[in-house]
Amino acid sequence: DTAVSQTPKYLVTQMGNDKSIKCEQNLGHDTMYWYKQDSKKFLKIMFSYNNKELIINETVPNRFSPKSPDKAHLNLHINSLELGDSAVYFCASSQELGRQANTGELFFGEGSRLTVL
Amino acid sequence: AQKVTQAQTEISVVEKEDVTLDCVYETRDTTYYLFWYKQPPSGELVFLIRRNSFDEQNEISGRYSWNFQKSTSSFNFTITASQVVDSAVYFCALSEDYRGYSTLTFGKGTMLLVSP
Numbered sequence: 001d002t003a004v005s006q007t008p009k010y011l012v013t014q015m016g017n018d019k020s021i022k023c024e025q026n027l028g029h030d031t032m033y034w035y036k037q038d039s040k041k042f043l044k045i046m047f048s049y050n051n052k053e054l055i056i057n058e059t060v061p062n063r064f065s066p067k068s069p070d071k072a073h074l075n076l077h078i079n080s081l082e083l084g085d086s087a088v089y090f091c092a093s094s095q096e097l098g099r100q101a102n103t104g105e106l107f108f109g110e111g112s113r114l115t116v117l
Numbered sequence: 118a119q120k121v122t123q124a125q126t127e128i129s130v131v132e133k134e135d136v137t138l139d140c141v142y143e144t145r146d147t148t149y150y151l152f153w154y155k156q157p158p159s160g161e162l163v164f165l166i167r168r169n170s171f172d173e174q175n176e177i178s179g180r181y182s183w184n185f186q187k188s189t190s191s192f193n194f195t196i197t198a199s200q201v202v203d204s205a206v207y208f209c210a211l212s213e214d215y216r217g218y219s220t221l222t223f224g225k226g227t228m229l230l231v232s233p
Contacts, residue, residue: 040225041206041228042223042226044223045220048218050218055215056215094219105167107164108162110160110161111160
């Protein structure tokens with residue numbers, strides 16, 4: 001069983017469309033993340049949720065809206081897609097053990113490559 | 118300011134050469150973790166190592182070795198006798214505490230190309 005699974009793996013769409021990427025983890029972790037990897041391979045955190053609560057929200061356009069229906073799922077919805085949204089989006093999860101005890105190790109999904117035409 | 122700096126954007130070596138990938142980090146935390154991830158051409162992120170800030174022992178795993186030097190805030194990665202399969206983008210990352218939660222910040226990556 002895949003620990004962190006994302007769907008779809010590939011997504012090609014037109015500018016202006018709305019699309020979603022789904023993520024599920026079966027590790028029992030409390031915290032989930034979305035990272036964006038741009039064309040230069042730079043990986044940057046977008047959001048972090050802990051037990052369905054938003055923890056980290058980096059400078060991301062409002063067109064991006066994460067939704068966490070339960071702690072095992074963190075979906076990413078993108079409205080009015082733009083060319084610059086083309087990237088690989090990685091979902092990840094981790095187990096929070098409390099301050100000073102966290103190892104910080106993230107378990108990543110395989111990535112979802114979004115291409116906006 | 119960049120928290121994790123990988124100054125080498127791209128390195129090309131010939132098989133069997135040794136290669137060192139540099140990583141310099143910046144943090145105010147006393148407890149933190151450092152990581153190396155490998156991203157092969159297939160695109161997934163492969164965890165290689167985690168090192169906590171209190172453990173400065175160097176680590177060796179097969180052809181891979183890591184040198185952690187707190188005094189210079191560096192966590193360098195050496196591949197001995199490189200192979201074509203080592204060709205990938207390698208990321209150094211720093212985990213710090215963020216309001217009681219951990220957050221992982223990546224360097225920009227070093228692309229390693231090993232040719233036969």
